Amino acid sequence: MNILVCITHVPDTTSRIQFTDNNTKFDKSGVQFIIGPYDDYALARAVELRDQSGGKLTVLNVGEAETEPTLRKALAIGADEAVRINADPVDSLFVARQIAHHAKEGAYDLILMGRESIDFNGGMVHGMVGELLGMPSISPVMKLDIEGDKAVLSREIEGGKEFLEVNLPFIAGCQEPIAEWKIPNMRGIMSARTKPLNVIEPKEAEKAAEVKAYALPPAKGEVKLIEKENVEELVRLLNTEAKVL
Amino acid sequence: MKTLVYIEHDGGAVKKSSLEAVSYAFALGSEVAAVGLGNIDPGEWAKVGAAGATKVLHVGDDRLDAGNIQAHAKVVAQAFEKVGAGTLVLAKSSLGDAVAARLAIRLDAGLASNVVALPSTENGFVVKRSIFTGKAFAESSILKEKKILAIKKNTLEIKTDGSEPEVEALEISLVDADFTYQITGTEKAEGDVLLPEADIVVSGGRGLKGPENWGIIEDLAKALGAATGCSKPVSDMEWRPHHEHVGQTGVKVAPTLYIAVGISGAIQHLAGVNSSKYIVVINKDPEAPFFKAADYGIVGDAFEVLPKLTDAIKAIK
Ligand SMILES: Cc1cc2nc3c(=O)[nH]c(=O)nc-3n(C[C@H](O)[C@H](O)[C@H](O)COP(=O)(O)OP(=O)(O)OC[C@H]3O[C@@H](n4cnc5c(N)ncnc54)[C@H](O)[C@@H]3O)c2cc1C
């Protein structure tokens, strides 16, 4: 089986978010970058599926040279080959067009992504790539097994789960508990150095959106503490001050 | 240019977040049509009208009750053409996102997700979006003629003073090939308040010690008409179902009131709740980081405080 996993290169979930250049640029100083947590689930499941059925596992990122350590980490976790499409991932439509173009040539049986990126939280790229390739896209997928030329999966819906079956090839946006995150071992790290990381230039694609400025939410005021013996006071405040009851 | 709103429903009732999307579309200033798919209770159209739609297109094909993404995208694209819309507005949800993504390609439209305010149109078309899981905002300019806006919950009040809409049954022929996957079953808690839609959420963390203690969370939730949530370790240990897990890697909620009980307030948990209007924290540790993100707090043992709080709420209801 030929599997593609699309990964993002994003600030660690504990990062403090700040901006520079008059709030027009994300401040990368002191920020540690990771594989997007959802993409990490997708990668972990892809490694398991490749190990079960053989074939090739390719990881792909649309990003500039700074994302290469993240791609190397994916190779250390178990991908066979990495591809970096050399472009600033400006908006999700642009990213989707780049991924779709690559995927068309790769003839993948399965394309796994994260349910959403944790920087822009769009949850959009899998659907866009699906539409561009004329493939089903299903998200957020919590369980995924391959049985011959079809996949059996479960997907989270509001308040529960849905069970489904779909023919390959298709695209899944993944989330836990699809697999446990994998930590690279020494052998993986060593072999990652020599695995191929191909850089390809982006295809011309128009920009559909651009960010003009960033802002941080206003600082939260002090918490009002209420004595534990006096829960009635909390109820009164919620009722008359916050007016939420 | 008209605006089309894609309406979602839960068991026949139009979702509140969809009514918010209609209200948002109305506030954009152009004429609003809504499209509803599947078995929606006809009594619901009055609400859609009250929220600002003058027209409703209804595609009552039973097969559309399940959220089959490609079939939904096909229907909404045709409705968009039919009403001659320039903008599509919808509520952010896992189905809404998927449908919006496919439509961005199909309609060749610019798309903004997680929209939290009305656009400014002085200089192009600029919308404010929540990014970095609620830790920041971006002002994004949409550069395409056609636009799709996925609205985050609690962006504005639902309008209730519009009039009865004109309802038209829209015939769209759907073939088996439009349903690109088979849904073989669902597992859903009936009658519960849906977490992403809830106005009030009561969440429990590892401080509750075990699943057998969830009764005090459920009692408080019931007294408030609230949904229940939990922290990630709680769903990892299977004390609670996965779809209740709130945070960076779980559900992002935006209720008017979020009550966190026995949750420390790790940054990844806060990422899922930072759009709440008010936050109440109950924790026995005065140093718990959650207090820094809270509006009201009680330092105390959940097992003592919660039953008293539930009684005090019942007393005023
Ligand atoms: C990449 C990544 C993603 C993550 N995503 C999420 C996410 O989406 N959601 C999430 O929740 N976590 C997430 N986490 C985990 C997160 O970092 C924390 O570990 C988790 O939120 C802690 O859960 P907790 O507050 O329930 O437990 P704890 O941190 O153990 O806190 C328990 C709290 O209960 C209090 N307590 C104990 N007994 C009582 C009592 N009797 N009465 C009152 N209070 C009591 C304690 O003082 C303590 O503050 C993520 C972590 C990573 C690395």
Ligand SMILES: Nc1ncnc2c1ncn2[C@@H]1O[C@H](COP(=O)(O)O)[C@@H](O)[C@H]1O
């Ligand atoms: N720049 C990128 N490079 C590779 N994959 C991406 C990129 N951006 C998004 N994706 C994939 O698309 C998923 C959804 O992203 P988003 O629509 O931005 O929330 C992510 O979890 C990734 O799997």
